Amino acid sequence: MHLTYFVAAALFVSAALPANAQIFSDSDARKAILELRARLGDQERALQQKDVELAARLERLETAQRNQLELANQTETLRQEIARLRGQIEALTNEVATLQKRNRDLYGDLDARLKKMEPSSVSVDGRAVAVERSEQAAYEAALAQFRASDFKGALAAFQQFVARYPQSAYTPVAHYWIGSAHYALKEYKSAIVAQQILVDRFQDSTRAPDALVSIAESQLQLGDKRSANRTLGRVIKDYPDSEAAKVARERLPATR
Structure with a gap:
């Protein structure tokens, strides 16, 4: 183009x-x-x-x-x-x-439950022993009632305790507090019976000499000085180095 x-x-x-x-x-x-x-x-x-x-x-x-x-x-x-x-x-x-949060909560709850089931190491009258946590809680609750001067409540609680935990390391001490609660309620014969159970069944207990002194005090309250004198003499003879023996020596004059 x-x-x-x-x-x-x-x-x-x-x-x-x-x-x-x-x-x-x-x-x-x-x-x-x-x-x-x-x-x-x-x-x-x-x-x-x-x-x-x-x-x-x-x-x-x-x-x-x-x-x-x-x-x-x-x-x-x-x-x-x-x-x-x-x-x-x-x-x-x-x-x-x-x-993760659910697992932590689950493990925390499980751990708390296991801890409640695991024995707890406690000191009972100077001895380290293992007790169930529920057992420890029941004993401490009863003792708290006694210290609050709720002697009737403490008496019932300790009686329930020894019935439920007859083999517990706390049982000798519980019998001692049962006797002490009876004494506080001026139920001296019942106090003697309770403390005598401790002495007869748990002779090796560190509470045994204290229980004997408590028996002597109840005997004095009942006007039985002769029995009180024998009981205090037994404390001095069987547990000469104990604090209870010192108390027994101090109380002996009242039995004469």
Whole structure:
């Protein structure tokens, strides 16, 4: 198309020249036209090459744009996937935290129950012994009543204790407090019976000499000085180095 245009233009120019200006021969004209045609061909090929190059560049740009769009889509997809995974991780983290708290509470409750069931090491009249926690709690509750001067309540509590825990390390001491509660209630005969149980069944108990002194005091309250004298003499004889023996020596004059 370009070549035809330029050839026509050349012919038009040539025809428009005055006759005296047409000094070129036909061969020269043809040569000029051929040269012009060759130049035009070269230009047209150059333009075509340029078109090809531009088309290739355009294709590359379009491909790059498509790649960028695809990359953007992939990036957005990845963002959404990351957000979803983060949500799952947060949910799992909360679930794990809940389970851990539940386990801690469960283990804490179980540990507390086991501790209640495990024996507790306590000192009973200077000796370290193992007792059940429920046993210890029952004894301490009864003793608290005695110390609060609730002698009837303490008496009932200690009697329940020795019935429930006859083999307890606290049992000798419980019998002593039973006798002491009877004495505080002025039930002297019952006090003697209770303390005598301690002396007869638990002769090795550190409370035995104290129980004998308590028996002597009840005997004195009943007016039985002779029995009180014998009882105090037994304390001095059987437990000469005890604190109870010192008390017995001090109380002996009252039995004469």
